[in-house]
Amino acid sequence: MRIGLVVDSACDLPAGFFEREQVDILPITVRVGDAVQVDHRDEAQTLAFLESHIAERGASAETIPFTPEQIRDLFLERLVVDYDYVFCMTITGSRSPIFANAEKASYMILNDYKQPRAAAGNSTPFALRVIDTRNLFCAQGILPVEAARMRAAGEQPLNIRTRLEELARHTYGYLVPRDLYYIRNRARAKGDRSISLLSAALGTALDIKPVLRGFRGETGPVARIKGFEPAVETMFDFATRRVQAGLLTPTVTLCYGGHLDEMRALPGHERLRDACADRNIEVFESVMSTTGMVNVGRGAVVVGFAAEEHAFE
Template sequence: MRIGIVVDSTCDLPVGYLHEHQVEILPIAVRIGDELQVDYRNEADTLAYLRSHIAERGASAETIPFSVEQIRDLFLQKLVVDYDHVFCITVTSTRSPIFDHATQASYAILNEYRPIRSAAGHNTPFALRVVDTRNLFSAQGILPVEAVRLRTGGEGPGRIRGRLEHLALHTYGYLVPRDLYYIRNRARHKGDRSVSLFSAALGTALDIKPVLCCVRGETGPVAKIRGFDPAVRALFEFAARRVEAGLLTPTLCLCYGGELDEMRAMPGYEALRSACADQGVEVFETVMSLTGMVNVGTGAVCVGFASEAHAFG
């Protein structure tokens, strides 16, 4: 059986990995002023756009995910012929309409695929499963990496589906933002009043950086640390301890809102990589997606992994 895997472009995995394993991308467009950039996870394009636009006007940007019709067309024009069963793995539905769009599109796809497959010489059924990762950014990468691993190992759709749904409940994403004012302004632009001007001003004045955690679609602070570098060190050291305690998959994903060499020079990075090497955990690192940087600002660091329940510390 030919099993396909689809992710949206906020999934922070290296584009080389996605291409190597034929993981399809649902792009997201970003409009800043009169400029429109479609994010296909090209790191050079993302960094160029970052330098010219995001730092100045990103807080007021508009992100435009694939519509129901665009997802339907992608499947009917290509994927229902190329594959027999497709897993569409999306960013958390609590922060984006992509899961809902893909779910709505699936009804039309499953109603309309038969003559298209038949014309291509495929008379077997086509199946599609939309999976909500319940997470963001680099933490989204845990599920598609596991799907690729299971597919490569010859597992069928039932086994893959059950594994992905289990991991979605146990995947953790941790993020340290660099600029609280940016997050506050971005939140206000989207109508989210959860980050007040006072808290942003106080945090900036005292150089307090929150460590944010996303799990099961819910996001909130789990620590507040003075200084960006100390906060990143605390995050990396914590991640290393989780790796040493044992993860649910041999995978850890990192992303950074800027040049990767900057992240690699941060305190705690080398120790985290060493812990992963010792435990046989594969590390994936990439520039944060354009959509991610629009939403949390430049210079943010994010770590994702699957683990049993735990507390930050």
């Protein structure tokens, strides 16, 4: 059976992974003033857009995901012919309409796939499953990496589906932002009043940085630490301890809102990489998507992994 994998462009994984595993991408369009970029996970393009637009006016950016009709057309034009079963793994539905759009599109696709498959000489059924990863940034990438591994091992779709849905319940993403004012302004532009001006001002004045956790569709602070680098080091060292305690998949994902050399120079990064190497954990590092950077600002750091339930400490 030919199994296809689809993610949206907010999924932070290296371009080499998407190319090697032939993962299709649902692009997200980002508009900042008059500047428009369709995010296809091109790191050079993302960095150029970051330098020219996001730092100045990113908080007011508009992100435009594929509509249900666009998702349907992508599948009917190619994917229903190239594959027999497709897993579409999206950013958490609590923060984006992409999951809902893909779910709506799936009904249209399953009603309309027979003609294009028949035209290609294939009369067998086509199936797809839309899965809410319940996470963001590079933590969203835990599921497609595992799906690619299972596909390569010859696992059947039902086993892959069961595994991915279980992992979505145990995937954690931890983020340290660099600029609280940016996040506050971005949140207000989207109608989210969860980060007040006072808390942003106090955090900036005192150089207090939160460690934010994404888990099962919910996001919120789990720690507050003085200084950006100490906060990142605390997050990396915590991830190192989780690696040493044992993960549910042999994968750790990292992403950064800027050039990766900057992230690799941060304290704790090398210890995390060494711990992963000691335990045969594969590390995927990527530049944060344009969509991600317009939401949390440049310089934010994220680590993702799947593990048993735990507290940040």
